[in-house]
Amino acid sequence: MIEHLSINSLGVIEETVVELDPGLTVVTGETGAGKTMVVTALNLLLGARADAGAIRAGDGKASVEAGFILPPDHKSATAAVDAGAVLDEDADYRHLVVTRSITASGTGTRSRATAGGRGVPVALLGEIGEHAVAIHGQSDQLRLKSPTAQRLALDAYGGKTLSAALKNYRKTYDTLQSVSSELQELLNQAQERALEAENLQRSLEEIDDANIEDQEDTELQDQIKRLESAEEFRSAAHISTTALSGDDNDLDAPSAESLVELARQAIDQTPGELEELEGIRNRLATVGIELSDITAEISQFASSLTEDGPYALNQAQSRLAELNRLKKLYGPDLADVLTWAQEQRPRLDVLHGDTDRIEYLTEEEQHLTATLNEQGAELTALRQEYGVKLGAQVTEELHGLLMPTAQLSVAVDPLDAPGPHGFDSIALLLQPHPGSEPRPLGKGASGGELSRIMLALEVVLADTDPVPTFIFDEIDAGVGGEAAVQIGRRLARLATRVQVIVVTHLPQVAAYANKHLRVNKDPNVEAGFTTSDVSELVGEERISELARMLAGHASSSSAREHARELLEASHA
Structure with missing residues (x-):
C-alpha cells in the first residue's frame, strides 16, 4: 500500500x-x-x-x-x-x-x-x-481490455487448480517446442550432415591409417640426414679403421695400434725397473686398449650402414611427406593432428546417430503432442468452468450496481494453433439486456456503465489480483x-x-x-x-464538504442533513 x-x-x-x-x-x-x-x-x-x-x-x-x-x-x-x-x-x-x-x-x-x-x-x-x-x-475505464489481460484474470480467478493445470501444460509445450525444433533441424540439414559425416569419416580414417607415433617426424628428419650421408660415413670409417688397425690388403702398412704396441714393447724390454718408465708403460697399454675399442666401434658403425640406403632414404622421405601433409591439414604439429582426431570422434558419433535420433525424436514428438492435447483439453475445460463462475459473480455485482438486465460472460474459444498458454482465446463479453448480442467489453456501453462493469470486475477479482x-x-x-x-x-x-x-x-x-x-x-x-x-476532513468539515457536493454550497441545512444521512447509511 x-x-x-x-x-x-x-x-x-x-x-x-x-x-x-x-x-x-x-x-x-x-x-x-x-x-x-x-x-x-x-x-x-x-x-x-x-x-x-x-x-x-x-x-x-x-x-x-x-x-x-x-x-x-x-x-x-x-x-x-x-x-x-x-x-x-x-x-x-x-x-x-x-x-x-x-x-x-x-x-x-x-x-x-x-x-x-x-x-x-x-x-x-x-x-x-x-x-x-x-x-x-x-x-x-477498463484495465482488462486486452485478450491477454482477460486470460490472465480468468487464470488467476481459477486459483491453484487452474494454475497447476497451466503449469503442466506449459512444461509439456516447452518440451514439445524443443523436440520439434531439433527434429526439424535434423530433417532440414540431413544432406549437409551426411556430407559432413562422410568427410569427417575419411579424415579420421587417413589419420588412423597413418599410425602416427609421437615425435616420428623429428626422428625421420634425423634418419634422412644419416641416409643422405651414408657413403661419406662409410669412407670415413674405412680410412679410420685402416689408420688405427691396419690394411688387410697390405700387412706391412703401419697402423696406430701396432705402433703403440711397438712403443710399449720397447719400454717393456728395457733392463731394470725404473719408476719413470713404469708409468709410461702403463699409459701405453691403456692407449692400445682405447685404440682397439675405438676401432671396434667404428667397425660396428660401418656395419650399421645398410647397403640398401637409397631405398631406405626414399621410404623415409615418403613417410615424412605424408606426415607433413597431415600436419598441414589438421594441425601444425603431429600432436595437434592426434588431438584434432580425438576431438572430432564424438561429432562423428553424433552424425552417425542422426537416423536413430530422428526416429527417437519423431516418437517423442508424437507422444508429447498427445499429452499436450490431453492437458490442453483439461485446461480448456477448467477455463470454461471458472469462466461460468466468474461471469455469474460479476453479473451479480452488476445487478447490485443497478444494471439488472446485464449479463457478463466469458467466451473460451479455440485458437488456430496451440500456444504457450493453451488452446484458448479468452474474451469477456457483456450482454446489456436480454435479446442483445454479447459484445466485447468497452463496445456499446456508456461511460457510467463502463465504470460499473470495471468496478464489478475489480471487486470479484480483488482476491486473486496481486x-x-x-x-x-x-x-x-x-x-x-x-x-x-x-x-x-x-x-x-x-x-x-x-x-x-x-x-x-x-x-x-x-x-x-x-x-x-x-x-x-x-x-x-x-x-x-x-x-x-x-x-483531511473530519467531523463537521466532512459534513460541510458532502453538503457542498450535494447542493453546491456547504451552508444549506437540508444538504447538511442529507450529508449526515449519507454518512450514517454508509457506516451502517
Missing part, C-alpha cells in the same frame, strides 16, 4: 503531504482545485512521461514522493533492491520511498528518479508500479442516484481487501471513505495564479 504522498509545485498544488488510509481514501474538491494532480503525482511516481507544463507557474521544478509498505517478497520490493535501493524493514513489511522530480530547461524537460535513496532509471519506477498500483482513469493498491480517477462519471450509492458500497467492500484511492465528485461515494481528503483552492486574482493544498 501507499503510506504517504508528498507533492511540491505540481499543477496548482504548491506543497502538501497527505497520509493515505490502508482502506478507502477519497479525494474531493471544487472543479479546477487540482484533484487530479493527486493522480498525476502518482502517475509520475509510476514512471509516466514528465511534462514541463505540469510544473506550477512561477517555479522551475516539481517533485513528488511516496512511501510504499510492501510484503518482504513482493515483486516491487525485489525490483527496487536489485537496482540498489535501500529499504527499511520490520518484522512483517519492507518500506520503500520513491521520488520523482521534473525540471523545465531550455532544451526540454529533465527528469530524475530515486528508489530507496538510490538514483534509478525512470523505467524502474514503471516496473515497481506495475506490481504495486493499478490506476483507472476516465480515459482508461496489486495491493487501486486508484480510481473519477470513474463514477455519468453515474448518480442509487447507482452512485452502490458504487460507494462496492468500493468500500473492495477496500476491505486492498487499498483504494478514489478521486470523486459524488457525495454518495465520498461518504463511504475511511479517510476523506479535500483539495482546497485559493485563487490569487491580483497575482494571477491559484494555489491549492490538501487537507
Whole structure:
C-alpha cells in the first residue's frame, strides 16, 4: 500500500503531504482545485512521461514522493533492491520511498528518479508500479481490455487448480517446442550432415591409417640426414679403421695400434725397473686398449650402414611427406593432428546417430503432442468452468450496481494453433439486456456503465489480483442516484481487501471513505495564479464538504442533513 504522498509545485498544488488510509481514501474538491494532480503525482511516481507544463507557474521544478509498505517478497520490493535501493524493514513489511522530480530547461524537460535513496532509471519506477498500483482513469475505464489481460484474470480467478493445470501444460509445450525444433533441424540439414559425416569419416580414417607415433617426424628428419650421408660415413670409417688397425690388403702398412704396441714393447724390454718408465708403460697399454675399442666401434658403425640406403632414404622421405601433409591439414604439429582426431570422434558419433535420433525424436514428438492435447483439453475445460463462475459473480455485482438486465460472460474459444498458454482465446463479453448480442467489453456501453462493469470486475477479482493498491480517477462519471450509492458500497467492500484511492465528485461515494481528503483552492486574482493544498476532513468539515457536493454550497441545512444521512447509511 501507499503510506504517504508528498507533492511540491505540481499543477496548482504548491506543497502538501497527505497520509493515505490502508482502506478507502477519497479525494474531493471544487472543479479546477487540482484533484487530479493527486493522480498525476502518482502517475509520475509510476514512471509516466514528465511534462514541463505540469510544473506550477512561477517555479522551475516539481517533485513528488511516496512511501510504499510492501510484503518482504513482493515483486516491487525485489525490483527496487536489485537496482540498489535501500529499504527499511520490520518484522512483517519492507518500506520503500520513491521520488520523482521534473525540471523545465531550455532544451526540454529533465527528469530524475530515486528508489530507496538510490538514483534509478525512470523505467524502474514503471516496473515497481506495475506490481504495486493499478490506476483507472476516465480515459482508461477498463484495465482488462486486452485478450491477454482477460486470460490472465480468468487464470488467476481459477486459483491453484487452474494454475497447476497451466503449469503442466506449459512444461509439456516447452518440451514439445524443443523436440520439434531439433527434429526439424535434423530433417532440414540431413544432406549437409551426411556430407559432413562422410568427410569427417575419411579424415579420421587417413589419420588412423597413418599410425602416427609421437615425435616420428623429428626422428625421420634425423634418419634422412644419416641416409643422405651414408657413403661419406662409410669412407670415413674405412680410412679410420685402416689408420688405427691396419690394411688387410697390405700387412706391412703401419697402423696406430701396432705402433703403440711397438712403443710399449720397447719400454717393456728395457733392463731394470725404473719408476719413470713404469708409468709410461702403463699409459701405453691403456692407449692400445682405447685404440682397439675405438676401432671396434667404428667397425660396428660401418656395419650399421645398410647397403640398401637409397631405398631406405626414399621410404623415409615418403613417410615424412605424408606426415607433413597431415600436419598441414589438421594441425601444425603431429600432436595437434592426434588431438584434432580425438576431438572430432564424438561429432562423428553424433552424425552417425542422426537416423536413430530422428526416429527417437519423431516418437517423442508424437507422444508429447498427445499429452499436450490431453492437458490442453483439461485446461480448456477448467477455463470454461471458472469462466461460468466468474461471469455469474460479476453479473451479480452488476445487478447490485443497478444494471439488472446485464449479463457478463466469458467466451473460451479455440485458437488456430496451440500456444504457450493453451488452446484458448479468452474474451469477456457483456450482454446489456436480454435479446442483445454479447459484445466485447468497452463496445456499446456508456461511460457510467463502463465504470460499473470495471468496478464489478475489480471487486470479484480483488482476491486473486496481486496489486495491493487501486486508484480510481473519477470513474463514477455519468453515474448518480442509487447507482452512485452502490458504487460507494462496492468500493468500500473492495477496500476491505486492498487499498483504494478514489478521486470523486459524488457525495454518495465520498461518504463511504475511511479517510476523506479535500483539495482546497485559493485563487490569487491580483497575482494571477491559484494555489491549492490538501487537507483531511473530519467531523463537521466532512459534513460541510458532502453538503457542498450535494447542493453546491456547504451552508444549506437540508444538504447538511442529507450529508449526515449519507454518512450514517454508509457506516451502517
